[in-house]
Amino acid sequence: MKILVVDDFSTMRRIIKNLLRELGFNNTMEADDGTTALPMLKGGGFDFLITDWNMPNMEGIELLRQVRADPELKELPVLMVTAEAKREQIVEAAQAGVNGYIVKPFTAETLKEKIDKIFERVAG
Amino acid sequence: MDNDETRLTAQLGLAQQLVEHLQNGDEDGARLILQQLRLPYERELFEELGKLTRELHEALQSFRGDSRLVEITQDEIPDAKERLSYVVTMTEQATHRTLNAIDEGLPIAEQVHDNAVRLSERWGRFRRRELSLEEFREFARELDDFFTATGQETERLRSLMSEIMMAQDFQDLTGQIIGRVIRLVQDVEENLVGLIRLSSGRMEGRAGTPPAETAPEQTPAPETETSPARSVGPAVPNTNDDMGDVVSGQDDVDALLSSLGF
Numbered sequence: 080m081k082i083l084v085v086d087d088f089s090t091m092r093r094i095i096k097n098l099l100r101e102l103g104f105n106n107t108m109e110a111d112d113g114t115t116a117l118p119m120l121k122g123g124g125f126d127f128l129i130t131d132w133n134m135p136n137m138e139g140i141e142l143l144r145q146v147r148a149d150p151e152l153k154e155l156p157v158l159m160v161t162a163e164a165k166r167e168q169i170v171e172a173a174q175a176g177v178n179g180y181i182v183k184p185f186t187a188e189t190l191k192e193k194i195d196k197i198f199e200r201v202a203g
Numbered sequence: 204m205d206n207d208e209t210r211l212t213a214q215l216g217l218a219q220q221l222v223e224h225l226q227n228g229d230e231d232g233a234r235l236i237l238q239q240l241r242l243p244y245e246r247e248l249f250e251e252l253g254k255l256t257r258e259l260h261e262a263l264q265s266f267r268g269d270s271r272l273v274e275i276t277q278d279e280i281p282d283a284k285e286r287l288s289y290v291v292t293m294t295e296q297a298t299h300r301t302l303n304a305i306d307e308g309l310p311i312a313e314q315v316h317d318n319a320v321r322l323s324e325r326w327g328r329f330r331r332r333e334l335s336l337e338e339f340r341e342f343a344r345e346l347d348d349f350f351t352a353t354g355q356e357t358e359r360l361r362s363l364m365s366e367i368m369m370a371q372d373f374q375d376l377t378g379q380i381i382g383r384v385i386r387l388v389q390d391v392e393e394n395l396v397g398l399i400r401l402s403s404g405r406m407e408g409r410a411g412t413p414p415a416e417t418a419p420e421q422t423p424a425p426e427t428e429t430s431p432a433r434s435v436g437p438a439v440p441n442t443n444d445d446m447g448d449v450v451s452g453q454d455d456v457d458a459l460l461s462s463l464g465f
């Protein structure tokens with residue numbers, strides 16, 4: 080399972096990577112915004128995308144839209160982990176095809192629960 | 204030149220008449236001449252005063268018309284103070300959370316260490332066959348306890364370290380809030396520079412350079428196309444962030460998503 084973690088704050092990327100390691104996911108890579116993430120995703124090999132929303136250059140919501148618009152990537156499970164907490168934003172992300180939405184600050188349990196849920200559904 | 208000469212001749216004529224009137228003791232005549240002499244200078248003064256008044260009026264108008272500055276001073280500066288106070292609170296909480304975990308973890312680590320040192324010393328005596336049977340039985344019991352306790356205590360340490368790690372999420376959250384305040388400071392700076400350029404342009408116009416009518420305002424490029432829900436970072440209480448529209452936590456998010464069929 081290869082996971083791409085996208086956040087413009089390196090501290091948050093480290094936290095998420097550490098949590099993923101605790102959950103048994105050791106194959107993770109990082110990108111600091113949508114413009115760096117997209118070519119990596121298009122390079123192939125990723126099974127899961129965890130992305131922030133508020134980032135320079137290309138925001139997470141745009142990255143999500145680009146992923147869904149790409150024939151190769153459109154099935155990629157995407158979990159959004161963000162401080163954006165407006166109802167309209169959550170609805171917008173849902174409409175854009177997000178698989179899970181976590182608001183910061185979050186707990187390790189929340190991350191585990193959402194990842195489990197996403198893969199249950201993907202497997203089912 | 205011709206104009207100046209005729210003006211000078213006229214003034215000289217008037218001055219001569221003035222001297223005559225004064226010599227003749229004709230005060231009224233002298234006053235009339237004086238008024239005539241003053242006239243061209245007075246007109247210039249009035250024109251200048253009129254120009255100044257108009258410019259002051261325009262400057263005030265354009266200052267008042269710049270709603271961005273009004274917006275900044277009325278809403279965004281107070282909001283920025285609130286945001287920065289919120290950052291102070293968040294960093295304080297994160298530091299306490301970290302220090303609490305350390306306060307709990309350090310004695311655990313020390314205890315595990317002390318027990319290991321004590322038992323390893325006993326283990327040395329056992330290897331040198333210095334322990335009596337009774338002492339060995341006691342030692343074996345203590346080892347049992349040590350293994351059980353160490354398993355539990357290191358698990359507790361692991362969870363405390365995890366707690367310390369999660370406390371570091373403040374850097375991301377406060378970073379986003381501070382980033383927003385930095386953008387406001389830049390905005391204020393640009394507006395103040397614009398204001399200074401506006402007033403100095405008028406000053407230069409006064410000194411003879413071409414009248415710098417409202418310097419070409421550099422309207423800052425819009426940050427991004429206004430998508431229906433632009434990202435703003437964490438919502439901060441007691442600011443203009445519309446808290447009514449903001450979810451209160453993960454449970455709220457889950458409820459909203461499940462209402463959408465998730």
